[in-house]
Amino acid sequence: MAKPIAGPEIERLIQLLAKLPGLGPRSARRAALHLVKRREQLLAPLSAAMGEALDKVTICSVCGNIDTFDPCTICTDGSRDQSIVIVVEDVSDLWALERAKALNAAYHVLGGVLSPLDGIGPDDLTIRQLVERVHKGGVKELILAVNATVEGQTTAHYLMDQLEGFEVRVTRLAHGVPVGGELDYLDEGTLSAAMRSRTGL
Structure with a gap:
């Protein structure tokens, strides 16, 4: 030693x-x-x-962002389209999308991804809160901006199952996000292209 x-x-x-x-x-x-x-x-x-x-510093009770206000600055921004909610794994992904100025919408931070090997199940994430948010109404589109990893895609499929029956359009990031890539490591141009080219599931 x-x-x-x-x-x-x-x-x-x-x-x-x-x-x-x-x-x-x-x-x-x-x-x-x-x-x-x-x-x-x-x-x-x-x-x-x-x-x-x-x-x-506190965690926003609406979206899960980190801020000094609750609800956070993004959730209380009247210029944002609150009918579009971008679902991300972590606050770092939210910040990456904000740096890219990809879309002026609302967010929902899951707090991670489903990973049975690591003991992370649905109750460890904010999936129930997301479903409740959609159930309240006003959300027309959910953009699943999860990482293109096995765990990220598993989480996306699970979310799709949970949202079945709701009148909400569900899209995901498309061009520019490589398989196995993580949002926080991508450049702003790639993120913007992926957001613009999102597709239905």
């Missing part, structure tokens, strides 16, 4: 940073060193921003 190279506070900072996606132990050490060297310019504002986020 390697000996600590700094005090416990810095070691804890490194350990916490290493838990972030894309940061391993080496990258976390570099990031921690950079933050500590620039305490006034970076570490203090970052600490304040994280404290504020902890106090104010």
